[in-house]
Amino acid sequence: MAKMTMVQALNLALTQEMAEDDRVIVLGEDVGRDGGVFRVTDGLFETYGESRALDTPLGEAGIVGMAIGMAIYGLRPVAEIQFSGFIYQAFHQIEQHAARIRWRSRGRFNVPMVIRAPFAAGVRALEHHSESREAYFAHTPGLKMVIPSGPRNARALLVSAIRDPDPVVFFEPKSIYRAFREEVPEDEEVMEIGKSVIAREGQDLTLISYGAMMRPTLAAADRLTEEDGVQAEVIDLLTLSPLDDTLFTTSVRKTGRAVIVHEAHRSFGPGAEIASRIMERSFWTLEAPIKRVTGYDVVVPFFAREQAYLPDVERVLSAARETLRA
Amino acid sequence: MAKMTMVQALNLALTQEMAEDDRVIVLGEDVGRDGGVFRVTDGLFETYGESRALDTPLGEAGIVGMAIGMAIYGLRPVAEIQFSGFIYQAFHQIEQHAARIRWRSRGRFNVPMVIRAPFAAGVRALEHHSESREAYFAHTPGLKMVIPSGPRNARALLVSAIRDPDPVVFFEPKSIYRAFREEVPEDEEVMEIGKSVIAREGQDLTLISYGAMMRPTLAAADRLTEEDGVQAEVIDLLTLSPLDDTLFTTSVRKTGRAVIVHEAHRSFGPGAEIASRIMERSFWTLEAPIKRVTGYDVVVPFFAREQAYLPDVERVLSAARETLRA
């Protein structure tokens, strides 16, 4: 086992899957010779050649549309969108085709494609480089929406996504690309898509989050223990769609209280669905209104203000304490 | 006052606004000589000429992108997307620019544009002609998302949308384009964007809906009165974003029970946000879990099965009754 950053772990997943399966083709802008602007695809061009680490012309519709054709042909394209803020150039290909080819052809064809994109804020980037719009994809039938929270699950989930027979939108929280390392086993490891995990056990309160926001959420849980003697259970969703509501509703049935944390905008955001599922499935055990700690309903501000936009430990803590007081 | 269909009422709004303000330009595929595939723009070409009822080449990104430039220039473009299912070809222009130009330029420029699109199911149409994906737009800061439910409010809201200084996505429930008529005053009438209305008063239960689903919802309310002696309050949202949560949360504080009805997919759909707002603002008065009666999380089936996909009076009724029993 080696200590790896998320970038290295993702790279490991790609390298190994490409070694094992010549149907796996990585494509996108600058994923080849340059190794990707974040170096996630570093070395693939050298190892597997330009036809398997394929630099594309500058067109996201082209990338996704072509990848759909490749997938129908029986390949397993892993398309990179350089930043999730530019995935909208391909949104029609995703909504109209990737999500529907299996359904439209009644199973004759399928689209075993992964669309990887770095997303979310926190790296002092330019406009369009900081959004969290996973809700668009989670609301779209036919897609899967996966968001890892650390190097190890990123690697395992990416392997599963590549092997998945259906299209997976795989959003990588770029602020934790290199923020910390974890032990990542050299040997194959997969994680089931559509399953959440308990990142920390507790019985007083349920905190639900995913992606980069797991860190302030876990930190808040620690502080709650230290400062308030409260044991928060923390759930890492990992997959937003299909949403594993069993795990978090079970938890809330135990704790009676929940706080959801994400950096996506609040209104019509992922937290709304999670709160609704809790209400639908655990209403009678709820002892306080569910709280949402989220990004605001504004365009993510330029980076001088992005930290103020983002949920942080303090905001999670105060929401948790309010929930506990209620 | 004349009895009008929604198509006629929308046409009235366009005709009058174009007469009053030469900045108003209608553009889109087949909106000119053909008068629009649903005839909403009928006669505008003849009355205002081809430069104000502008037939465009076949490109939605082109339509919306060009309209953005027109709006920055000081015009008031009303862009038609022939069916909301093809708005994704322009999604990047909407997300990256229409929604942000005011914000990006710190108010120097703005985008007083309307994007009209027929949406939703129920007219035995082909694939891509039946979706309800208003949540995508409601989740996008910088946009307004408006959905009328009848001829009269369609006309008044469209006038307001045209005059609005910011971009409005205006989804027209095509199944009620001609399904019924209402008195529509010849004289100017506007309705405030961002305000919902009480369509029917009651105190036992709150039903919340919008668009074409108002009809089964209101019918269910009637049946509840007749068959169960229950008085349901029915709220017509009209605007999804910015969402008028005062009206429905106030209602639920009174009734303690709510059912939300929409034909959009359930997961990560509009109902989730509405339920969350109720919970956040009226939790302590809730006497039963909020129910969502919605389209399923599948691609809208071809038309042999679309009625089964759609919420109907029976589904609303049984959800209401369950809520009342809880």
Next chain:
Amino acid sequence: MPREVIEIPSTIEYLTILDQDGGADPALEPELSDEFLLSLHRWMLLGRRFDERMLRLQRQGRIGTFAPVMGQEAANVGAAAALRQSDWMVVAFREAAGELMRGRTMEDLLLYYGGYNEGGTIPEGVNNLPTSIPVGSQALHAVGLAWGIKYRGKDDVAMVFFGDGATSQGDFHEALNFAGVYKVPTVFVCQNNQWAISVPRSRQTAALTLAQKGLAHGVPGIQVDGNDVLAVYVAAREAIERARAGEGATLIEAVTYRMSVHTTADDPKRYRTDEEVEVWRQRDPINRFQIYLRTKGLLDDEKLAGLEEDIDQQIREAVERAEKTMSEPVDPLVMFDHLYAESYPHLVDQRRELADALSDKES
């Protein structure tokens, strides 16, 4: 250094073989077996008759909206006929005649336009993609298929169909550009039927031809008489040969005409004249080819009558089968099928919800 002219490859040829009276230019006439010629005719005629039947069914409310091929049978069949079984055909929504030739069944088409998802099924072994309604979007899929073909070292091709309106879509250009860069075996077939609903070709683009759009991407283009099945076939065959030989993509503009409505929801009287339609009726691709076949002694009244009867029979049987399905009670639960390879809890729950709602209704 004066202003220099840069030599860019920019030749656009126009190809026609049959004249309006069915006479063939001997210099250009391809050598084709009688059998092959008759099969071109048969599929064109089937396309026409099936269209007519669908139109009647639609008017009777027995199927929903559809887009007739009428007038474009030569473009459909001429291009599709140049493909072999292992090649790929990527369609829009106005290729029924070509699709039938390639193995999509009439019954499926009827079910498709009758509102049944089942009609989207493509038989195993038939390499057609299903109907793609978002204009222009499917072109990229053909490029991806062609990329796969090249990657696997095969000499198949992917042929994609689209209309004149589609050439205004960004996706069409991205497809040409990707195909140019990767030099993949894609054949782009534009059915320029002069109209995109109510927008005439002249208002769709300021370019003189649609074929020249390839030039923007280093992809050769050719314009062909799209009502001349031999010309379409020859152009397609050439493009396919180039593609199989590793020389990359070609854009074929087949100049044809939509003789009928855009779809059954459309009223062309609002935007075009009867005279224009009449002019094109004179160029009917089936008539023209029939004269050619008669001149060659391959067709006469009797043979034609026999063929018509055959086709009629075939259509009648397909309609009967489809109508049988459509008259049986439809199972709405099917809407939960084929979304993913496996189902998920929320879908299982919702399926049960629907099942309960349905049984409530029955009881």
Next chain:
Amino acid sequence: MPREVIEIPSTIEYLTILDQDGGADPALEPELSDEFLLSLHRWMLLGRRFDERMLRLQRQGRIGTFAPVMGQEAANVGAAAALRQSDWMVVAFREAAGELMRGRTMEDLLLYYGGYNEGGTIPEGVNNLPTSIPVGSQALHAVGLAWGIKYRGKDDVAMVFFGDGATSQGDFHEALNFAGVYKVPTVFVCQNNQWAISVPRSRQTAALTLAQKGLAHGVPGIQVDGNDVLAVYVAAREAIERARAGEGATLIEAVTYRMSVHTTADDPKRYRTDEEVEVWRQRDPINRFQIYLRTKGLLDDEKLAGLEEDIDQQIREAVERAEKTMSEPVDPLVMFDHLYAESYPHLVDQRRELADALSDKES
């Protein structure tokens, strides 16, 4: 009837006026006032020096990622200089030199790249659109502006800048097509700097030139030496004249080179050689123009030193002003401004929420 060649308008010219040593082709040399020539030079030099300063500030962590203009000053300034005040300039993100010339301030650019939304402000009266990062997307806005100009019967133009990579985007083609159909006064300026991050021009498209992409849409194209400010200026002026005269759009491909990094987050050593960069360094647009000005007696060492000092002073002052703003505590509540013309309850609530969180932190 044989195969006919269709005559399509397909001439692409290449224009260069200054040779590598700053000598001008007398047949092509435009007549320009000394003052104008010196202003071209001044803005190019300012662009270069400002770039260098930004690079240092970025390396010191005082501003964030940005895209240097270095090497493209002639393309920036030559094109922008052909505009008049009331014309519109629509930029991507590599036009700082041209934007400065058109009235965007250095201070705003510094704030912009320093992470302050305030830096997006465009002064009243300056008809520049703000920085547009999604590649190619802004081209359509220029078409819309130009449509408005034509609708209002004005003779202004809208000029849009973008890179070689942008010509692969669907939006670019839709923009050309719309501009062609409506014959609106748009000038498309492609800064072909040979690279789209790590993708070389040769892998971006199989087309020989980017100028020929206009042909797909009936829009004339011209290729110019983008490191020759006179050639760029002349080509832009001609395109603008055509546009003002109601003759529609033009696509100008300015062949230039990105001498520095793509953005400060990029390492070009991964994908291109020093030799290539060196070749282009020899063609530095500023050097070349300086030799020309010296030959004409408009520039000498002393004048240049004076100018450098002036520019340095101007930059220093701008940096000071920007750094002053950046050193003061930032008010995060500003993030709620300018989303809509008015605010709405949910935003008022969230603003209060943030205000509370901030005051909690302070206390």
